Amino acid sequence: ILNVEQSPQSLHVQEGDSTNFTCSFPSSNFYALHWYRWETAKSPEALFVMTLNGDEKKKGRISATLNTKEGYSYLYIKGSQPEDSATYLCAFPNTGNQFYFGTGTSLTVIP
Amino acid sequence: DTGVSQNPRHKITKRGQNVTFRCDPISEHNRLYWYRQTLGQGPEFLTYFQNEAQLEKSRLLSDRFSAERPKGSFSTLEIQRTEQGDSAMYLCASSLEVQTVAKNIQYFGAGTRLSVL
Numbered sequence: 001i002l003n004v005e006q007s008p009q010s011l012h013v014q015e016g017d018s019t020n021f022t023c024s025f026p027s028s029n030f031y032a033l034h035w036y037r038w039e040t041a042k043s044p045e046a047l048f049v050m051t052l053n054g055d056e057k058k059k060g061r062i063s064a065t066l067n068t069k070e071g072y073s074y075l076y077i078k079g080s081q082p083e084d085s086a087t088y089l090c091a092f093p094n095t096g097n098q099f100y101f102g103t104g105t106s107l108t109v110i111p
Numbered sequence: 112d113t114g115v116s117q118n119p120r121h122k123i124t125k126r127g128q129n130v131t132f133r134c135d136p137i138s139e140h141n142r143l144y145w146y147r148q149t150l151g152q153g154p155e156f157l158t159y160f161q162n163e164a165q166l167e168k169s170r171l172l173s174d175r176f177s178a179e180r181p182k183g184s185f186s187t188l189e190i191q192r193t194e195q196g197d198s199a200m201y202l203c204a205s206s207l208e209v210q211t212v213a214k215n216i217q218y219f220g221a222g223t224r225l226s227v228l
Contacts, residue, residue, distance in 0.1 A: 101153030
């Protein structure tokens with residue numbers, strides 16, 4: 001069983017604030033790192049699949065960076081909006097087939 | 112809607128009963144995953160199919176759990192002799208084999224929430 005940790009566990013920000021959270025994973029045997037967004041009563045939705053050290057990906061106001069040598073990824077949200085409220089999960093596949101998810105960061109954006 | 116479909120959305124059962132959940136993946140996806148998520152935790156990997164072959168199964172999965180994907184399309188997850196500790200959200204995901212499993216984006220269903228009384 002691999003240890004994938006996310007911090008903080010929960011976050012409340014005001015609308016318009018920028019925020020970021022962290023996913024830590026084992027730095028050895030790296031294959032990929034996935035980020036998902038899970039809104040209440042909906043399906044988890046893929047945001048990014050990151051594969052290379054130094055990767056930076058962007059989707060609208062959301063971006064992510066990857067450091068495979070030290071085993072962490074950051075997710076940034078610029079100018080948070082209420083519709084960004086969700087749980088953000090990272091997932092780390094081992095040997096490629098089993099995906100280990102972190103416990104998630106629950107983001108609440110207050111209007 | 113051509114997304115991943117799971118049925119039922121909610122299931123309430125009494126301890127000791129058997130339950131079966133169904134997952135219909137996106138039609139062209141050959142990979143299918145089952146996860147379990149309990150309160151305050153991230154999804155926990157249960158098992159993985161490539162077409163009809165079950166290629167991975169978590170060591171955490173007890174013998175009371177079995178999954179099938181008989182024709183490489185829909186899948187069922189059965190829990191026999193349910194226990195209160197089985198209460199959780201059961202998620203299904205599918206992906207298309209375009210490269211290694213690790214890089215494939217998974218598309219999730221909305222899950223089946225099981226409550227064992």
